[in-house]
Amino acid sequence: MDIKTRLVYTFMKSRIRAIEKSFEEPMETQETQLRLILNEVGKTIYARKFGLDNNCSIRTFQDRCPINDYESLSSYIIDMMQGQKNVLVPGRCDWFAQSSGTTSSRSKYLPVPRKHLQQCHFRGGSDTLWIYLNNRPDSHFFNTKGLVLGGSFKPVNIGLTAKAGDLSSILIEKMPRLGNCIRVPHKKVLLMNEWETKMEAIVQEVKDANVGSLSGVPSWMLVMIKKVLATKGCENLSEVWPNLEVFFHGGINFDPYREIYKELIPSQRMQYMETFNASEGFFGIQDDPSISSMRLMLDYGVFYEFIPFDEVDSEQPSTLTLDKVSLHTPYAMVISTLGGLYRYKIGDLVSFDSLNPYRIKICGRTKCYINAFGEELMVDNAEKAITEVSKLFDTSIIEYTAAPLLMKEKGKGRHEWLIEFDSDMLDKATLHLLESKLDEKLRELNSDYDAKRYKDMTLLPLKITQLPRGTFHQWLERRGKLGGQHKVPRLSNTRNYYDSILKSYQELTQK
Structure with a gap:
């Protein structure tokens, strides 16, 4: 010293x-x-x-x-x-x-x-x-x-x-x-x-x-x-x-x-x-x-x-x-x-x-978890899975949120993710492979999620929508929540945050 x-x-x-x-x-x-x-x-x-x-x-x-x-x-x-x-x-x-x-x-x-x-x-x-x-x-x-x-x-x-x-x-x-x-x-x-x-x-x-x-x-x-x-x-x-x-x-x-x-x-x-x-x-x-x-x-x-x-x-x-x-x-x-x-x-x-x-x-x-289908997915599981998958793809996921989607006509559901990478937009093939690996890691980390994913009986494979860098910050800014300690909810049992962020992005891209 x-x-x-x-x-x-x-x-x-x-x-x-x-x-x-x-x-x-x-x-x-x-x-x-x-x-x-x-x-x-x-x-x-x-x-x-x-x-x-x-x-x-x-x-x-x-x-x-x-x-x-x-x-x-x-x-x-x-x-x-x-x-x-x-x-x-x-x-x-x-x-x-x-x-x-x-x-x-x-x-x-x-x-x-x-x-x-x-x-x-x-x-x-x-x-x-x-x-x-x-x-x-x-x-x-x-x-x-x-x-x-x-x-x-x-x-x-x-x-x-x-x-x-x-x-x-x-x-x-x-x-x-x-x-x-x-x-x-x-x-x-x-x-x-x-x-x-x-x-x-x-x-x-x-x-x-x-x-x-x-x-x-x-x-x-x-x-x-x-x-x-x-x-x-x-x-x-x-x-x-x-x-x-x-x-x-x-x-x-x-x-x-x-x-x-x-x-x-x-x-x-x-x-x-x-x-x-x-x-x-x-x-x-x-x-x-x-x-x-x-x-x-x-x-x-x-x-x-x-x-x-x-x-x-x-x-x-x-x-x-x-x-x-x-x-x-x-x-x-x-x-x-x-x-x-x-x-x-x-x-x-x-x-x-x-x-x-x-x-x-x-x-x-x-209040930050997904249990729409009995999967009991918690933030701890999500963070660990994201960290491991990021290393596999040599990228970094800096912002994300996920929500359940109930597909009434099939009597099943899936998790939908909005993700912002600290990199350029991924091509469709890479993004699809990343979806598969993230789903695989979540199954390894959470037995309830794995049980619901078994043979797609209750949960179908998750889907990811990649958003450009800065999208989550723009959403927070539009809500008067930019900066300081404000943050995006990572998981939610409803689609309120997911739909709001996606709608905000779509409105900005149409301008």
Whole structure:
């Protein structure tokens, strides 16, 4: 390490020890977090309604507090946005994260009070850095600049003082002094509203900077990287930023992008580090570069529960505390936080690769799968299949969505895919072969899908429609969802997204 990086890291070594200590007695740590949460919620309207106070045991808390989704908390959140105090959190909350977990036209606004911001989101961000430095004695992190790519915020049209935007923009606006010292571009540029104008401004500011780290969503970071390379006239990013050493990424599965990034950043020093930082809270960090799963962080003012996937749609699902979960089983995450979300289903599915310590993988979304014919195809299956098939064809699939098609006249169905490759359009013969290989991989990875495909009895072979590069971004732009943390749903049990993207493409090509 250079002297500056070593000094900062040495100062924060005590936090590394505190992190390790939190894992030694995980349920004790979790009970402490619940106690912190109950101490806060006890001062609110919500607590009085459900009889919650700091004397509640875990069992009492579960018995009294219902499992929530956004709809069940939305009336409370609206009251908070209108300036009412002591609703879901003590006092008043003026900042709200506009959820990017959906591309539907209706936005979700999640409260981000100061205590939650500090205890969860900023602690998670700083812990990511300390854990990274703990693994990288050769780092020069604080001798370079950190390029952050995030969203924007604006006052919402409800209430007098409430502001809302992507969580990333709130983190930028409220970032501690140390982060501001090493970040590029400047806050004024990062928080610009119009995405294309902002991207051009970012490129102009960072193209000659000494960038050592990247932070953002892989899909949007890729757009920025290619613009930088085009501006500089370089073939790879190591020519532009020779001191680049790490990409802190999250939001979408990185595997389909891994080979693209390796080509664009050929440096042997480059490391990729995944984080699980959602609008609702910061939950996981990839603490070991050799292991793809993330350590579930236990002392962020978050109390975790887990619903088995086959009970997600049940009216009274069973909820498991951390000590009751099993390996390699998909669970819907339920969280209680200092941010005013209590027993809240965040919509993410996780599975555990390890129980000592607890390590998780995001394996899908509770509403992002296809089960129209009993095939139970999840995002995890799709991402693995796409990654393997991309290698076979020496290409990269950078955007896709899939949906079921019911063929009533045949009494059967099939999956239809819209795919955008990071290459020129494939010829029909190659695309047909790729369809066959993708179908084959999905059958290998998912026994339910394989059973439905057996002799075409229920499912016919999948079909792919290739779309030109930029089509998915154009669709997001037309919906006012371009940039930041916005992303396309990978799988859906309905054809709403599929048909909307295809229609948008057809309308653009007819102009």
